[in-house]
Amino acid sequence: MPLQGHEAFDLNELLLSCVNSINCMGFFKNHATDAQLKQMLEKHMDAHIRDYNMKVEWATKQQCKQTLSVPAMPAKMTQAQPPTPQPVTPKPDASNLDDRAIATSYLLTLKRAGREYAWAAFEASDPQLRQFLEDAFRMNSRHALEVSQWMTQKGYYPTEPASNTYLLQLAKIYQPVQEMAGVH
Template sequence: MAAQYGAHEVMEVHEVLTDTVDGINQFQLYRPHTRDQQLRSILDKQLRFMTQEYNNMVQAINQRGMSQAVPYRTVRNANPVYGLDNPSSLTPNTSLDDMDDRDVASGMLGCHKASATMRMTASLECADPELRRLIQQGAINCSEQAYEVWQYMNQKGYYQVPTMKEMTTSTMMNTYSSANTSGLAQHQYQ
């Protein structure tokens, strides 16, 4: 009897599910330290979604009838604020009591960034197209959740976006131009 999944797929799914459990547990640890209602709402919404996504993946691999990957829906509520405005210095907390909303949001952001990268890498090891799409959507979901947290952090001044002089930005962005594609098609058929 042929195996249901390849060895790489099994190991990658194991890593994705373990990472998801760790993320859910991490977010539960953050909840008591969350004071801002907006951040608490984001955390709770994301925690519910992460738990549902975990359950969907477990169900999909156990029943071999892949369920549809559900996209994370977020509201784009603010335009990014660019530039530095007196950023505060950061140091590690000396006590658990020192943890604040900036620490919680930063931890959430880091969790989603790491998970997005790990999931996209895991999808590259999947032979089963449905499993691959499920894990790819998980990477996109982590990216969307990270952006939602980033928007909150940027709005509160916790994550400021440095900029360069306009001349430097313009020079770098205008360095590139469109490639000539007329010769490419001829080489493919010769």
């Protein structure tokens, strides 16, 4: 059965997004100086190329026999003391990108693509296409977590634990509901 019009339109936007992501990742991996960042980009690049090729198959054959491998969830980052946040200033006349700019651009690309995958998955009427889009979302989500953890460790992506006062307020406000038998 051919794709629905909205599925084909979403697929076109996602393919264009993949072209952009892969082009940027190629540039990024050739300009990254941090070995861990470079290795992450190289590892992720293979997954994004496979994802792109699967979308091409969907666009040309209205089906795809392959399944996308979703990477394992990265382990929760543990740090005794978060690093001092590193200041940043935009560089309107930049002629190159440092590792922070590369990671920031890649992270924002992953987040935006993830939102697009989720939206397209909700709209897909073909169960196999929906599964592919859900897997692509999960792949992007896990890649984004890995990048954000690297950025946090470098002090490029500040995080802060919620205060005990706030957490206690949440615990007082929200109470569990008795689950209903037979409801799924």
